[in-house]
Amino acid sequence: MITGARTWPRLCGVDLEVPLADGTTRRYVNLDCAASTPALDAVVSAVNQALPWYSSVHRGAGHLSQVSTRLYESARQAVGDFVGARPDDSVVFVRNTTDAINHLAACLRVPSGSTVLTTEIEHHANMLPWRRLGSVEHLPPPRSAAALLESMDAALRAAAGRVAVVAVTGASNVTGEVMPVGAMAQLAHRHGAIISVDAAQLAPHRTIDMATMDVDCLAFSGHKMYAPFGAGALVVRTALVADAEPLLAGGGAVDFVTVDDVLWTGMPDRLEAGSPNVIGAIALGVAATTLSAAGMERIAGHERELLARADRGLAGLRGVNRLRLWDHPDVDRLGVVTFTVDGMHHALVAAALSAEHAIGVRHGCFCAHPYITQLLGIDAVAADSVRISLRRGERAGIPGAVRASFSIGTTEHDIDVLIGALDELITHGPRLAYRQDEHTGDFLPLGDARTWPRFDGLPPLETAGHTAGCGQF
Numbered sequence: 001m002i003t004g005a006r007t008w009p010r011l012c013g014v015d016l017e018v019p020l021a022d023g024t025t026r027r028y029v030n031l032d033c034a035a036s037t038p039a040l041d042a043v044v045s046a047v048n049q050a051l052p053w054y055s056s057v058h059r060g061a062g063h064l065s066q067v068s069t070r071l072y073e074s075a076r077q078a079v080g081d082f083v084g085a086r087p088d089d090s091v092v093f094v095r096n097t098t099d100a101i102n103h104l105a106a107c108l109r110v111p112s113g114s115t116v117l118t119t120e121i122e123h124h125a126n127m128l129p130w131r132r133l134g135s136v137e138h139l140p141p142p143r144s145a146a147a148l149l150e151s152m153d154a155a156l157r158a159a160a161g162r163v164a165v166v167a168v169t170g171a172s173n174v175t176g177e178v179m180p181v182g183a184m185a186q187l188a189h190r191h192g193a194i195i196s197v198d199a200a201q202l203a204p205h206r207t208i209d210m211a212t213m214d215v216d217c218l219a220f221s222g223h224k225m226y227a228p229f230g231a232g233a234l235v236v237r238t239a240l241v242a243d244a245e246p247l248l249a250g251g252g253a254v255d256f257v258t259v260d261d262v263l264w265t266g267m268p269d270r271l272e273a274g275s276p277n278v279i280g281a282i283a284l285g286v287a288a289t290t291l292s293a294a295g296m297e298r299i300a301g302h303e304r305e306l307l308a309r310a311d312r313g314l315a316g317l318r319g320v321n322r323l324r325l326w327d328h329p330d331v332d333r334l335g336v337v338t339f340t341v342d343g344m345h346h347a348l349v350a351a352a353l354s355a356e357h358a359i360g361v362r363h364g365c366f367c368a369h370p371y372i373t374q375l376l377g378i379d380a381v382a383a384d385s386v387r388i389s390l391r392r393g394e395r396a397g398i399p400g401a402v403r404a405s406f407s408i409g410t411t412e413h414d415i416d417v418l419i420g421a422l423d424e425l426i427t428h429g430p431r432l433a434y435r436q437d438e439h440t441g442d443f444l445p446l447g448d449a450r451t452w453p454r455f456d457g458l459p460p461l462e463t464a465g466h467t468a469g470c471g472q473f
């Protein structure tokens with residue numbers, strides 16, 4: 001029996017009504033939570049409480065500066081506690097997971113000729129930054145957790161000590177499988193490598209204990225953890241980066257500067273050049289404490305039950321093809337269902353769910369192109385033609401899938417609404433006619449009666465572009 005959203009910490013905007021293309025309104029069903037979650041009410045309230053006290057941190061002598069500094073540092077403590085950081089770890093506030101991994105890859109010193117071992121299922125954020133550090137070996141998508149460990153072990157053995165970093169995701173953002181992080185850490189360490197975990201998806205949904213799992217570096221984002229105020233965290237063994245040349249050079253990261261020298265300061269300030277995002281850090285700290293109090297195991301249980309319901313619903317629909325890495329019943333999977341619909345473009349499915357049913361899902365390639373192309377069976381020739389279309393600025397034929405993903409605010413009813421909407425879409429087709437925008441690949445309903453909300457202090461949304469963000473597919 002699922003406990004229902006009301007027993008969970010409340011989320012901001014949970015009862016929001018949004019327009020449908022026919023001009024009516026309906027409660028928004030947010031099933032795009034793997035991309036970004038709504039804010040926790042507790043986070044919004046803490047931010048409002050902190051704002052009057054907001055001032056510069058660390059060097060200000062004024063009382064507000066001192067309060068702000070303590071707020072910032074207590075948020076650091078809360079974030080460290082949330083992931084089981086050890087006393088010799090540093091919690092660095094960054095913008096998001098991408099920022100965290102870029103900082104890390106820029107800072108780590110590895111012996112020349114060493115390699116980063118990763119997998120082909122990674123998000124681009126845990127793939128591209130490592131290419132700058134040195135050579136990267138990608139393990140193919142594994143058939144099971146055991147197969148992943150086997151292939152990792154074999155690669156580490158074959159590299160004979162040349163793998164400096166094992167960089168892996170904690171859970172797939174495309175298909176939701178939870179990775180055997182602790183076992184991968186053991187393997188990495190046995191072969192003299194460190195392990196860096198992309199916890200963008202894991203952190204909001206599963207307990208993380210860096211000490212028990214023996215994880216060296218961990219990256220995650222506030223906006224996926226109910227704290228969308230622009231902060232994320234890199235938690236790292238201090239010794240690994242204590243002598244590093246930071247990626248960002250500037251004030252706050254130094255002890256002393258002359259015209260021809262710089263003495264970098266200690267961690268974590270060394271990696272936090274510039275004025276930090278104090279409010280974002282507070283938001284992340286409060287989210288961490290609120291999720292811990294709600295119980296990460298309870299959250300995982302709630303999402304597993306929702307997933308089982310979604311699985312049953314999707315299994316009953318003709319023409320829906322699930323994309324999964326591992327299919328065994330005992331696989332631990334986040335609240336993520338990714339699928340294609342026979343004969344229907346992924347962008348059309350997503351557009352119709354939004355315009356006709358007020359359901360928000362994500363579609364496209366989920367910033368994991370190597371993985372999604374394999375899941376969709378796109379061969380090298382087809383991949384080349386995608387590349388050619390993109391160079392021409394044409395996105396209409398871009399392959400992809402639809403992803404529905406859950407949060408602590410998702411209810412059984414939300415899942416049923418999704419399944420009902422898909423059933424209608426598959427059985428009768430979209431209610432409306434759509435045209436596809438060649439540039440974005442998006443489908444737009446004809447005769448769309450939706451209007452935009454007004455926000456004080458900003459130009460009307462009608463005048464705002466919608467094409468920036470094409471690189472997010």
Ligand SMILES: Cc1ncc(COP(=O)(O)O)c(C=O)c1O
Pocket residue numbers: 034035096097098099123125126169171172173198200201221223
């Ligand atoms: C597994 C994974 N890693 C990294 C990222 C990047 O996160 P951000 O955009 O917050 O930097 C995402 C975002 O979807 C993700 O799902």
